[in-house]
Amino acid sequence: MDLPHGSSVSINGARLVDRINELAQIGAIDGTRGCSRLAFSDADLEGRDLVVTWMRDLGLTVTIDAVGNVIASTSSDGAAGAVMTGSHIDTVGTGGRYDGNLGVLAGLEVIEATLAAGIDLQRPLAVAFFSNEEGSRYPPDMMGSLAYVGGMSVESVLEVKGADGTVVGQELERIGYRGPAPCPGAVPHAYVELHIEQGPVLDRAGLSIGVVEGVQGISWTELLLTGQSNHAGTTPMTLRRDPMAVAAAVTVAARDIALELGGTQVATVGSLTLHPNLVNVVPAHVTMTIDLRNTDEEALQFAERDLEKRTAQLAKAEGVEVKSRTLARFEPVEFDSRVVDQIEQLATTRGLSTKRMPSGAGHDAQMLARICPTGMIFVPSVDGISHNPAEHTDEQDLIIGTQLLADTLLALTEVTW
Ligand code: GLV
Ligand code: MN
Ligand code: MN
Numbered sequence: 001m002d003l004p005h006g007s008s009v010s011i012n013g014a015r016l017v018d019r020i021n022e023l024a025q026i027g028a029i030d031g032t033r034g035c036s037r038l039a040f041s042d043a044d045l046e047g048r049d050l051v052v053t054w055m056r057d058l059g060l061t062v063t064i065d066a067v068g069n070v071i072a073s074t075s076s077d078g079a080a081g082a083v084m085t086g087s088h089i090d091t092v093g094t095g096g097r098y099d100g101n102l103g104v105l106a107g108l109e110v111i112e113a114t115l116a117a118g119i120d121l122q123r124p125l126a127v128a129f130f131s132n133e134e135g136s137r138y139p140p141d142m143m144g145s146l147a148y149v150g151g152m153s154v155e156s157v158l159e160v161k162g163a164d165g166t167v168v169g170q171e172l173e174r175i176g177y178r179g180p181a182p183c184p185g186a187v188p189h190a191y192v193e194l195h196i197e198q199g200p201v202l203d204r205a206g207l208s209i210g211v212v213e214g215v216q217g218i219s220w221t222e223l224l225l226t227g228q229s230n231h232a233g234t235t236p237m238t239l240r241r242d243p244m245a246v247a248a249a250v251t252v253a254a255r256d257i258a259l260e261l262g263g264t265q266v267a268t269v270g271s272l273t274l275h276p277n278l279v280n281v282v283p284a285h286v287t288m289t290i291d292l293r294n295t296d297e298e299a300l301q302f303a304e305r306d307l308e309k310r311t312a313q314l315a316k317a318e319g320v321e322v323k324s325r326t327l328a329r330f331e332p333v334e335f336d337s338r339v340v341d342q343i344e345q346l347a348t349t350r351g352l353s354t355k356r357m358p359s360g361a362g363h364d365a366q367m368l369a370r371i372c373p374t375g376m377i378f379v380p381s382v383d384g385i386s387h388n389p390a391e392h393t394d395e396q397d398l399i400i401g402t403q404l405l406a407d408t409l410l411a412l413t414e415v416t417w
Helices: 013-023 042-057 101-116 143-148 154-158 168-174 201-205 243-261 297-318 337-349 364-368 395-413
Strands: 061-064 070-073 083-087 125-129 190-196 209-215 217-226 266-275 285-294 321-330 354-359 374-379
Touching: 013 042, 013 101, 013 395, 042 061, 042 070, 042 101, 042 125, 083 101, 083 364, 083 395, 101 125, 101 190, 101 395, 143 154, 143 364, 154 168, 190 337, 190 364, 190 395, 201 209, 201 354, 209 337, 209 364, 209 395, 217 243, 217 297, 243 266, 243 285, 243 297, 285 297, 297 321, 337 354, 337 374, 337 395, 354 374, 364 374, 374 395
Parallel strands: 083 125, 083 190, 190 374, 209 354
Antiparallel strands: 061 070, 070 125, 209 374, 217 285, 217 321, 266 285
16 A cells, blocks of 8 residues: 555554553662663663564564664565664663663654555664663663764664673673674664653643754763772871762852853762762762763863862862873764654644654664654653652553654655755
8 A cells, every 4th residue: 555645553552551661670779660670681681582583573674783783674675765763672770661771662653654564665664772872871872872873883883881890892792782783884874763752841831742853962081099998987187088078069169150150051960989988088089970961062061070179179178189081982962853843743733742852862763863864752751850760651642652653754755855
């Protein structure tokens, strides 16, 4: 059947929700609805195998590339020229069941519904799950999609060492997902990703759909602060070189910078490790991370410089040495206005309430935007909670978003740029 202009297929909401819930059993966090499937872990392997089985059951051509990205296409030629969707199935250590997983399983649902309708596609459809989007175990985040678009070499990916001392290449080999497909990968015709908002904007306003215009810039820094380990009872305060005191002051400084800059600037210290981490010992070293984000590149650069200056002053005053390492740095991204307009128009046609908005979280779509026209659809996150097992999106919103994804992907199969 040829696709009459502007028509779509009806997705099967129950099948979508069943798949989300089945995948969420893997790495389930006891007593919660959340998941822990860190990149390249045993749980990630189990999740990958399940999704690949579903892809193969639909008769799709499945390719696995040299960094473990998995792409399933309706064409035996793979993703070249396809209208692609997808996201990730890895999670942060204390994640929810929707972050990333929705986008992948919604893509699978759209393809299943399209194949069942016997539609004669003008371009193939493809659904991907990219490796290590979260970056919690191995920096940077969006690692797989970054490599897919040629922004990081396979060699550099494989040698990344994680916070737990393991190395990406060895873990990828261990779980059997170092595949033969080339990376960088094939250039799609377009890429559209469905994701939960992970923030409070849509939920608070009672809106159905976020039409995402772009993704804010991300800057991740790791600081190693080295002082003098000593006795907690005998070392006078004036004679200390305490790296934890500096870490605390830097944490407050990062927060102050974000509050002073205002706008979309945010700052987070999410990881702190003390050595030797004992009650009666002034620490020798502290390792901490700082996550800065802003939609405005100049403002983000200002925040980075300001934090560096304040850190140097605070460390000097305490006699503490600072070593700084960039874990991730991505400039803000603007999505293709033609794709953004298309999503908004299709949502309006369905009678859905929408809001144009930036994404506060990082996404694989921001990498795909480097090689093809790209956009994103958000659905609400209840109370704006995410990166937390309590993350929740109502079933109705999962289904509405997936239907809009179907409308958008099918419309894009008919568009020529
Ligand atoms: C990735 O999910 C990020 O925004 O931290
Ligand atoms: Mn995500
Ligand atoms: Mn995430």
